[in-house]
Amino acid sequence: MPERVPEQENRARPLSAGGSLSQAMLAFGIVAAVVVLGVVHRGTVDEGGDSLATADWEWLALACAATVTMWAAGTVKQLGAMPVTPPLRKLFAVQVAANFANHLLPAGAGGMAVNMRFMRREGLSRAASVRAIGINSMAGVVTHLLLLVCAAMLAPSALTDLGARASRLGHAFTGGVGRGVALGLAIGAGAVVLPAFAVVLGRRDLRRRAAARLGRTRARLRSELRELNAVLSDPGRAAMLWLGSMVTPLLHAVALYAVLQSVDTPVPMGTVLLIYVSVSAIAAIAPSPGAVGGLDVALIAGLTGVGVSSAAAVGAVIGYRMITVWLPLVPGACVLAVLVRRRVL
Template sequence: MARPARRLLTLLPLLLIAIWAALDWHALYDGTARLATADPYWLLIGLFYTCLGWLSASLVRQGALPERLPTGPLIASQFAAGSANHVLPASLGAHAVTLRFLQAQGIPLTRATASLALYSLVRPIAKTLVLLGFLFTLPGLLRLGELVPDHRMLLLPVAAAVIGLGGTLLLVTLVPPLRRPATTFVRTALTDARRLHTMPSRVLALWGGAAAAPLLQASVIHAVGTSLGMTLSWAQVAFAYLAASSAVGSIPAPGGIGPVDAAMVFTLSVYGVPVALGTAALIGYRVLTVWLPLLPGALCLSTMVHRKLL
């Protein structure tokens, strides 16, 4: 049974891609057609930033663990995790792939799960700090009044956090068998977090990689937009992305596709970018960051499963 199950896991990513392509073929076709008229040099720059995004994810994963992970397989796992992340919502696919990779490296389940929790906690905190940095250093360049989310939108991530934490506490309270594993998990997570923050290399990897991630995503959008004739500065595009992804980041969608794109088109329009051009830039951005690496990422995922690295 183990061998057929492994073969099924090997083919499952390709099957999911085929289904998704059939359901979303309009976006793939339109994005490819628009990119055909774009400046290829700027598209290459956007692809370069996309590749740097996998390196930043690898840095954060390494920074969340005291043990040193093998560099090549770690980067390959994050490339493969990107494929899974665009199929399942709320980063579940990427976390599942990373969890399997960490266990294959001999990391106990409790500590591997604790590292995923630390990763998930640091990413939004680092993005918020970067956003505040933009607000304090470039207030004259940014149109704050129109881009700062309405107070009702700010309640969305707060409500999601409260519901998630409250639901977890309620579940642990009502189900006694979960108390001991939950206590062990919290103790392990706090111990590892304290240990990591005594290691300068891990602190730099964890927080530096987390801060770089949204800026690299924004850089891809800026490069694609410039290739299509958009004239906004990098700082404006970066702030627009930070504001848009912060406003709707708590909505569970595969890879953030949908809510973030719609919010990003709106924020670009605040800067005077025509909706058609903003939409084209976001389609091109998704082609570079989702569709182009999707098949190679799935093949990488299948290869790692076949070689028992996952």
Template structure:
């Protein structure tokens, strides 16, 4: 009686291709995709290091010679900014999120922010995190909108308070965009709003998802503002973020001998971000250039102002980039993202 030997195709696990004898088994498709995503999270750090070697070298050189205690304070404030961002994310959503994973996702979002401009990388990581926690896509997207609205609104309030309290605002004439430039910018913004309104009116398939998203956003916003803990997390974190970022810049300036007060540095940070946000310009480089200009307008010498901006960029962006990328890879590997 002849025995029938099992073929490789019959003994192979489902979903994997049959393997030749003596060869290691191939990775399943899902594991290959996760491995590629984990490695891809590290590519922005390597690519940015190769592209901006002179900036990185100059910033590191000046930071090595700076006061280490002020730099340590700036590094601590950089970590505190992630805590403030996590508070705003939690405050923008009625659902309770796991604090540890939420904080880790915001640390990873900082690394993803270097891949996509305008905060899209951080929003994409947060959306994926919320979907993994069971939050529906519409409500997760609505929380992103509330987060952005709270951040911009709180930053505007903080800027107005500093302008009212500090006499240094009189020196901000040059960094503020020219009124002739604001007219076309306002026209483009108004045209975009008008086009969106026409599309929603004419294209009926768009009306239903957009109206559903708006209803979900309004319902979540109302529920969030009925809970004192969510209100404190949302608006307290939104107010803290620009103050923490400006204070980190002030710490780097103190380490490098900038010669400006804390209020002047924070006001320069707020004014530079607002001025760049009013015109269509690339984010990072434009903010750095206007920030140097603003610090010089407040009375700093050009050399320490430039060194402060470069050093702050290295401390707040470059230093957290590699651990942030590793955190992003770990969250993807753990299927949190």
């Protein structure tokens, strides 16, 4: 039976969006590097933006449909991770709000907070809610890795091209463009390292705290594995969890593929999938709100690595991010405000 909490312990609490200083500084560094890149390549950015003016709107409509379907996939995935079955329309609305919150905090922390709040309001205890979120995240990581392996098998030549592109980018850093990018990265590194150094100097017990945190992480991982085993023993929940986790990155790849087609830049679907799952995994190493900055640059580099022109790659990534990130912010913010007002969150 799912763990529930008494009604008096389940009253509304304000949504918190606290993030560590190091994460904020890292996000600032990534944005600074991207701004430098945009200034250095202003002509290419302008040309890429202009290409969207003549884009095929039917393909763009497909990308919009894929974005909406992502919310449905998130609903199915969250439903598979929860030990209870809430109203589906309410859960779908929560995923729309969680998508908006994800673009305010790095590493998906915003969406986790929204889903945590919803599950607490549905009567689940904090421990049960944390386990459900942990299962959801773990399933996403596992399916992402599986998709990466499958995509590499479907498009091995694209993987070789990406490796060659990475080598050329390394040589580019010795030129003038590289100096501009290095300046942005240096700003980001300084913004991260200096506060971290101050924290180290101010906390003599940092090693003890780190050991305690590692112990808690191991205990949480063991708990999530036990809960994942319980999910897998229920065929219905397992199917929803894995299906939703697998479909989400596929839909992102479909959206990117559709935008590429809209600007008359045909790239095989297997290649697009490989590029997306590869660069999104890399961008997750240095998380920023909505993966802004790191994912954009990595996608452009990946597309140019398989033969797409720089202008077309920039235009496709701008269109992809506009459809999957910037346009959904408006309905996401409205849905979040309604859910909070109605005390669903």
